[in-house]
Amino acid sequence: MSNGTILLLNGPNLDLLGIREPEVYGTATLHDHVARARATAGKAGYDLEHLQSNSESALVDAIRDARGRCAAIVINAGALTHYAWSLHDALAAYDGVVVELHISNPYSREPWRNTSVVTPVAKGSICGFGGLGYEMAVDAVARLLSDG
Amino acid sequence: MSNGTILLLNGPNLDLLGIREPEVYGTATLHDHVARARATAGKAGYDLEHLQSNSESALVDAIRDARGRCAAIVINAGALTHYAWSLHDALAAYDGVVVELHISNPYSREPWRNTSVVTPVAKGSICGFGGLGYEMAVDAVARLLSDG
Amino acid sequence: MSNGTILLLNGPNLDLLGIREPEVYGTATLHDHVARARATAGKAGYDLEHLQSNSESALVDAIRDARGRCAAIVINAGALTHYAWSLHDALAAYDGVVVELHISNPYSREPWRNTSVVTPVAKGSICGFGGLGYEMAVDAVARLLSDG
């Protein structure tokens, strides 16, 4: 029996992971990362749903629909992180645990990546650990839910 | 016979009104607000069309399609108000009356809510009156159209 | 029998309405606007007191004296809106409903008109509807008081 569902959301351009510049980002695809995140969730007794979308409104819709159905959201919002305030309001209205995830660390890149619409409404943030971050985020969420 | 049509647009997350935190926002849903706006429009002899969408492009499309068909637009753009400049350009190209509406007053909240893409292209703005604002906006539009 | 009193305050230079540039602002004078506001108040069962003054301290005095005597204040503070923080503190100390009013929309004019000392202490703001705004503001106040 499942302890509940964790929703993993990936924003714009994250579908290019593993395809673009494999010598830099490695050959692991988003599919691989999601698989490992799902395995991590499974070990802790949680189901994992996943949505990747380039569309801000699709993500907002998904957050709305997660209400009362998913125990937590792990979100890597891609570039939407830095300007898509509708996402902020959607997450603020969500009643479960929210964890922010970034593959690289946006705070050490261009200035426009220094603002996050997700941070003020997230329980915690994980930045810069590459694909490993997906496992870390799901693992942390599972432990937070168990302690809750 | 109708004096014309008023288009009421509601942006991202406004579908959550009345569902989320009823002790704060009241138990009135967006549906209730729209019903009262429609009644107000009806009393003044106007039809009211309504669209709520979490998608910026759906709102831009709706504004384009209102051209030459709707006499006025009342818009509560939600968080899109603060960054969605495509919405600004769509409203700037629209040839009817535009009224901006907010349930709370964004100018007394976070700094990122202090910029409005709608204000420079709106005839007038109504902020902070809660659900009552919907009736006020439709009523004002009707009177402006009658005086025009 | 009256439901109570609404205090309408007009700040500096608003006595020039209807005199200055009638081709732009219309031929309606401040007197006309006040008369229509009073009529609106009357229909809702409220008395309306009015004060226009070019003096910040006269307005601050009036707000102090309204305490416990007037149920609401509708204020168009003119240019004082943008720097007269004593007015802010006076309104913050007032215990009734406060509504902010502007004939044009200061947020789409010069940068120095983008700060409002009134907004943070007002229930709601109405901007850009010209003289119609006076009726809208009084009407909204009356409805808020009735709902309160």
Next chain:
Amino acid sequence: MSNGTILLLNGPNLDLLGIREPEVYGTATLHDHVARARATAGKAGYDLEHLQSNSESALVDAIRDARGRCAAIVINAGALTHYAWSLHDALAAYDGVVVELHISNPYSREPWRNTSVVTPVAKGSICGFGGLGYEMAVDAVARLLSDG
């Protein structure tokens, strides 16, 4: 017969000229400066009215009352120059010639003296010439009116 009236306005603390620090500002009082300004006006066939006030609203009132009665205003607004936007609106509504005057040059002093509410609504500005500026301003106004 007079060619018309020039209104000379002096703002806060200018009544202290000649009293305070005579070794710095000279022994000439505001009275002396006004007398020389009046003589300059007289030579050009103009009457000169003078008001010194520490009160922003008194100055706004005087500007309103000058409408249709005085051909020009010469104004040294003292420290009000830098924040009293009601004065700006009053001068903007005035229909005669406006000349801005400062004894020292505010643009080479503290940063808060680098903003002027008068400059955007004045025909011209004269800064830094000490008491001589009063004569220069009246003389310039008289010549502008004659050329007009």
Next chain:
Amino acid sequence: MSNGTILLLNGPNLDLLGIREPEVYGTATLHDHVARARATAGKAGYDLEHLQSNSESALVDAIRDARGRCAAIVINAGALTHYAWSLHDALAAYDGVVVELHISNPYSREPWRNTSVVTPVAKGSICGFGGLGYEMAVDAVARLLSDG
């Protein structure tokens, strides 16, 4: 025989002390604070004059008139502290000791309260001690005058 006179100035809205929100600000009124300040002055052999006004120009006038007559000014300028540069110029021209007083600490409140027109022309500032600050300020002034 008196050692001289200390002028205590209170700016806008300070007449509301003790009336407004007694559970927060205590039941001591401005009258009480002034009485204690006067007693402190008396013990040190000084007379205390007091003026509370909501009007910037009334305060500027009072500062001008204190010249050569009062040995020191203690001023709580209320919200005028943050924008009323005419007050700054009046205090700069005054030839006695100036002490700035605030009941709360404006530097830990809203950003607009972080600028003080009084600080650059005051010998010292006392912030945040509530009503006790009035006694502290008068006591400090008396000791400074005695040491002078």
Next chain:
Amino acid sequence: MSNGTILLLNGPNLDLLGIREPEVYGTATLHDHVARARATAGKAGYDLEHLQSNSESALVDAIRDARGRCAAIVINAGALTHYAWSLHDALAAYDGVVVELHISNPYSREPWRNTSVVTPVAKGSICGFGGLGYEMAVDAVARLLSDG
């Protein structure tokens, strides 16, 4: 035989060209501009694909799908130019030539039009030449591809 394909992307509201304010923008529609761009491409031996969309995610999707299929992208992102950082990341991941196009010059308009998410990832930019810019952009791309 074709030398390859050039993808022409037009962002929000550009479908209104030629319809809105023909006395200003001329009577040429987007359709006309695209036709001329296609003719220019054809002369240089290239095919031209075109997409106009009001949706940021539709444009991001199109850029992703152009990878390995189109030799170059010419993009007039409309108002998305100024905030849609997902577009930036999509173009950064694209492996062909990118040219930025604007009908007017955004750098001489409102301040919010002074930031471009496209410029840092474009080979070159063409601004202000009206409809002619479409031909210029396609012609330049063709020459760059031939020289490459």
Next chain:
Amino acid sequence: MSNGTILLLNGPNLDLLGIREPEVYGTATLHDHVARARATAGKAGYDLEHLQSNSESALVDAIRDARGRCAAIVINAGALTHYAWSLHDALAAYDGVVVELHISNPYSREPWRNTSVVTPVAKGSICGFGGLGYEMAVDAVARLLSDG
């Protein structure tokens, strides 16, 4: 019997008082100021402990160790006032009364002296009264503790 202990902290370079530029700062040394502060404390029935250190961490350690042992801290943090946020966090965690003290007024000096890490966590601040400030601060603390 003592009413409790007041901890007086002096930060970097304050050991130079009375040694450096006696014609400016007077011949009173920090030792003298501390002696007078101790006398003031004694009169009110309090012990006074004193630490001067050029080391931020020594001050942070002292604040930690004062917890549950000293009733109040009077702190002149010297230049650390303007950047040493660890001091801020230490004072925020302290459970007694905190009073901030400066010999001159940092708000009327260089811009980098306009930020204080101490102000947001202090009950009150005393600036600009020279050595007298030490007595004022201790006296105020004693009165606040007695009222508490």
Next chain:
Amino acid sequence: MSNGTILLLNGPNLDLLGIREPEVYGTATLHDHVARARATAGKAGYDLEHLQSNSESALVDAIRDARGRCAAIVINAGALTHYAWSLHDALAAYDGVVVELHISNPYSREPWRNTSVVTPVAKGSICGFGGLGYEMAVDAVARLLSDG
């Protein structure tokens, strides 16, 4: 017979093209670029005059002298682009077509290259196309003149 004359202006350090870092900028010299620009002009029936100067005033003089003699100016102002406002005023006073040209894209380089004195007074701008830009600019000018 010539359709008129196009003036090509190159500012400071552009004489180093082709000499400095040929592996980066190519071996084409400014002479080569000018020759290709002249050929492009000739094909469209225009003469091309060229001036390269490191001197702002020489460029201002040339713009003044082009008045009534040259139909258009193509200008690559080099680093003067970013601060030489006299150049701005000269171009603003010029009565022909102005096109701005840059070899690289200044908006994606150092911040001080993000301001252009030329953009506000140019019909259009071409940035980032390397030497090809010279041909594009002249070709565009010729087409604009023919359409004019």
Next chain:
Amino acid sequence: MSNGTILLLNGPNLDLLGIREPEVYGTATLHDHVARARATAGKAGYDLEHLQSNSESALVDAIRDARGRCAAIVINAGALTHYAWSLHDALAAYDGVVVELHISNPYSREPWRNTSVVTPVAKGSICGFGGLGYEMAVDAVARLLSDG
């Protein structure tokens, strides 16, 4: 046999965890967090050294001495995070893996907590997970070292 040593550094005031406000921060002390971090390290075959200090230079010394001796540093620099650039330079010179840790998320607190001297020189950052973050950081480091 150990796989190597991980150095855990805790900056100013973190020794107060578990003592100060237990109802907010929980009753777990820094000692508890370190014990759990050590257990996590042990399970992965690593030793864990720990230093808490209120002194920036003690932390800089420790980072220097870790060179060539510790495989990784996990650092929660407390308030030093936001201004102690010497720490930045020390970490930049360190040749092992660096992970930044915060109990709360500094990016959603006061503005002065929005700058991090650690982020630009860290592999990854973990913020907002409370005491759980210590285990997450050590676990992530161990996995990064194993993958390295």
Next chain:
Amino acid sequence: MSNGTILLLNGPNLDLLGIREPEVYGTATLHDHVARARATAGKAGYDLEHLQSNSESALVDAIRDARGRCAAIVINAGALTHYAWSLHDALAAYDGVVVELHISNPYSREPWRNTSVVTPVAKGSICGFGGLGYEMAVDAVARLLSDG
């Protein structure tokens, strides 16, 4: 016999006065303005030298050569006013009276015209009086020299 020489300097593009847009700036040329300035100087017993140059260094040279030879400089530096700090240093080193002159008022135009390198080193400034300003400036200089 002459009382001395006044040097009148006109900067870039001022040679276009009277030629460019006569319906706006009038038909008076720079030649006319200089002639009237010379007549004004003559009446006061002063010679007037004039130099117009588009070159900053020519103006700097002229200021250097005026040392010990000209009693005063009247300078309208055109656009150089806003960035040419070498001019500032040249005027700062000059030992006579300096008066700044502008035909329009730069402080009410574009932001880049709000900085003046001349103001901090000028005795006085005259802005916005059109050609009349030349006579006012020379007249003021003559009176200042006579009073000196």
Next chain:
Amino acid sequence: MSNGTILLLNGPNLDLLGIREPEVYGTATLHDHVARARATAGKAGYDLEHLQSNSESALVDAIRDARGRCAAIVINAGALTHYAWSLHDALAAYDGVVVELHISNPYSREPWRNTSVVTPVAKGSICGFGGLGYEMAVDAVARLLSDG
């Protein structure tokens, strides 16, 4: 016999010179630089004392103790240069010659390295000359002292 003593201070992380990245910074250690500085001092007849410390307070202590004992201080404050205002105050109180030294040029690196607490209190600064700067600084100090 010695002409006096020069104190050489090196701040945080400078003990890593020659150890870290020798291929970049060379194999010369801080020890080597100090030896060459001492030799330079010796040739000019001065003794050289040296202190390297990672501790701001140790440097402040050393500056205090140099008073009346050392004729000059040469200081490379490392990263403390950019925020350690206590160092500024200590140097301001020191009565000998102060010279600032940097191995690289902080003004061409990250923005946070663009502020120097040392520059306002130093006679001169030497930046960017690598290890040679130590000799230049000591040599310059010796010559300044001899000329003094």
Next chain:
Amino acid sequence: MSNGTILLLNGPNLDLLGIREPEVYGTATLHDHVARARATAGKAGYDLEHLQSNSESALVDAIRDARGRCAAIVINAGALTHYAWSLHDALAAYDGVVVELHISNPYSREPWRNTSVVTPVAKGSICGFGGLGYEMAVDAVARLLSDG
């Protein structure tokens, strides 16, 4: 036989050294400084060429002509340092050693002197040593060239 040539460039107003305010800057003229610089160069076996000009373009021309002929440039650009970006580009294109020189320290003067166009393209900077700086700069250049 010469080791090569060093070009010494002095910008605007530096020809006034020794003439203007000798009680401040000493009686040494630029001629004296150059003579000492030449002697220093001679001792190290280098020739020294010198150019002083008030003209930015003359300096840019000189830098261009130094290419391949002079081994190094020592430049005191005077006020051009702070805005003349053409100078920056010229120095960036130069292939020898560049050293920046200032007689006083611009970073401790007016804010507009805090930007240097030379620093980012210079090997090193020497500021504040007065005339001695000329010798220091030439000596340093000679040693850098010998080490090269």
